[in-house]
Amino acid sequence: MEQKKEHPFVTNEEASTRGEKISLNRAIAIIGAGNMGTSLLRGILNAKLAPQNKIIASGTHSAKLEMFSSKWKINHTLDNAEAAQFADIVMLCVKPYTIGKVLDEIKTALREDQLLISIAAGVTIESMQHRIGKNNPIVRAMPNIASTVDEGATAVSFGRFCNEEHQRIAISIFEAVGEVVVVDEHQLDAVTGLSGSGPAYIYMVIEALIDGGVKMGLPRDVSTKLAIQTVLGSAKLVKESNLHPAILRDQVTTPGGTAINAVHELESHGLRSMLINAVATATLKSKELSETINK
Numbered sequence: 001m002e003q004k005k006e007h008p009f010v011t012n013e014e015a016s017t018r019g020e021k022i023s024l025n026r027a028i029a030i031i032g033a034g035n036m037g038t039s040l041l042r043g044i045l046n047a048k049l050a051p052q053n054k055i056i057a058s059g060t061h062s063a064k065l066e067m068f069s070s071k072w073k074i075n076h077t078l079d080n081a082e083a084a085q086f087a088d089i090v091m092l093c094v095k096p097y098t099i100g101k102v103l104d105e106i107k108t109a110l111r112e113d114q115l116l117i118s119i120a121a122g123v124t125i126e127s128m129q130h131r132i133g134k135n136n137p138i139v140r141a142m143p144n145i146a147s148t149v150d151e152g153a154t155a156v157s158f159g160r161f162c163n164e165e166h167q168r169i170a171i172s173i174f175e176a177v178g179e180v181v182v183v184d185e186h187q188l189d190a191v192t193g194l195s196g197s198g199p200a201y202i203y204m205v206i207e208a209l210i211d212g213g214v215k216m217g218l219p220r221d222v223s224t225k226l227a228i229q230t231v232l233g234s235a236k237l238v239k240e241s242n243l244h245p246a247i248l249r250d251q252v253t254t255p256g257g258t259a260i261n262a263v264h265e266l267e268s269h270g271l272r273s274m275l276i277n278a279v280a281t282a283t284l285k286s287k288e289l290s291e292t293i294n295k
C-alpha cells in the first residue's frame with residue numbers, strides 16, 4: 001500500500017535523497033536581521049534556495065545592517081517597504097510587538113502575489129491579513145533556537161490564500177534549518193509550549209546532569225562533555241531507531257541495576273509530570289500573550 005505523504009510536493013529532504021538541489025528561484029526579503037533572521041538566512045544560503053543577489057535584509061541600525069549584509073554578501077536597506085518591494089517572499093523576523101508597525105510600512109508596497117512568512121510568536125494570520133488589508137498568502141511559523149545549528153524544530157500554519165506552491169516554499173525554507181511539521185494555527189500555542197520553549201527545559205536538564213557529575217567527583221569539563229553528549233546521543237538514538245523512548249529506556253535499565261534505581265528516584269519526584277506541566281503552562285501563557293498581542 002502506498003504510504004500517505006504529509007504534503008504533496010518535493011521537500012528538501014526528498015530532493016537531497018534523490019541527489020537534486022531545490023532552488024526557490026525567488027527574491028527574498030528578511031525584515032529583521034536578528035538571531036532568527038540570521039539563522040534563516042544562513043539556512044537559505046547553505047541550501048542554495050536563493051542566490052545572494054536575490055536576498056535583501058532590512059533593519060533599523062545602519063552600521064549593524066551594513067556589517068551584516070557585507071558578511072553575507074546580500075543587499076540591504078533601512079526601508080522595509082523597499083525590501084518588501086524587491087522580494088517575492090517577505091520574511092517577517094521582527095519581534096511580535098514590531099510586526100504591526102512593519103506591516104503598516106510595507107502594506108502599500110505589497111503585491112498580492114507576494115508570500116509573507118512570519119515567525120513572530122503569537123501574531124495570528126488573521127490579524128496580519130487584517131492589518132495589510134490584502135489577500136496575500138501568509139504563512140505563520142514557530143521555529144526554535146536550534147535552527148541556529150540546523151537542528152531546529154519548526155511548525156508552520158498556512159493562511160487561506162496559500163496554495164501548494166506557497167506551502168512548498170515555506171517548508172523548504174524551514175527544512176533548510178531542521179525539521180518541519182504542519183499544524184493548524186490554533187495548535188501553535190502548544191508548539192510554543194513544547195518545541196519553542198523546550199530548549200530552555202533541556203538546558204536545565206543538561207545543567208543539572210553536569211552538577212550531578214561534579215557532585216560525584218568528576219571535573220566540571222569532563223562532566224559537561226559527558227552530559228551534553230548524553231542528551232545529544234539519546235535524542236539521536238530515539239530519532240534514528242524510531243523506537244518509543246520507553247523501549248530504549250527499558251534497554252538501559254538492567255534489573256536491580258543503577259539506571260532503574262535512578263529512574264525510580266526521578267519517578268518519585270514526578271519528573272514526567274513536571275515536564276508535562278511545563279509544556280501545558282507555557283502553552284497557556286502563549287495563548288494569553290497571543291490574545292493580548294492580537295487585541
Ligand SMILES: NC(=O)c1ccc[n+]([C@@H]2O[C@H](COP(=O)([O-])OP(=O)(O)OC[C@H]3O[C@@H](n4cnc5c(N)ncnc54)[C@H](OP(=O)(O)O)[C@@H]3O)[C@@H](O)[C@H]2O)c1
Binds near residue numbers: 032036102120144145
Ligand atoms: N529567538 C527564538 O528562539 C525564537 C523562536 C521562535 C520565534 N521567534 C520569533 O522570532 C522573531 C525574532 O526574534 P529574534 O530572537 O531573532 O529577535 P532579535 O534578535 O531581537 O531580532 C529582531 C530584529 O528585528 C530588527 N528590527 C527591529 N525593529 C525593526 C523594524 N522596525 N524594521 C526592521 N527590523 C527591525 C532588529 O534590528 P535592529 O537592531 O537593526 O533594529 C533585530 O535585528 C520574534 O518575533 C520571535 O517571536 C524567536
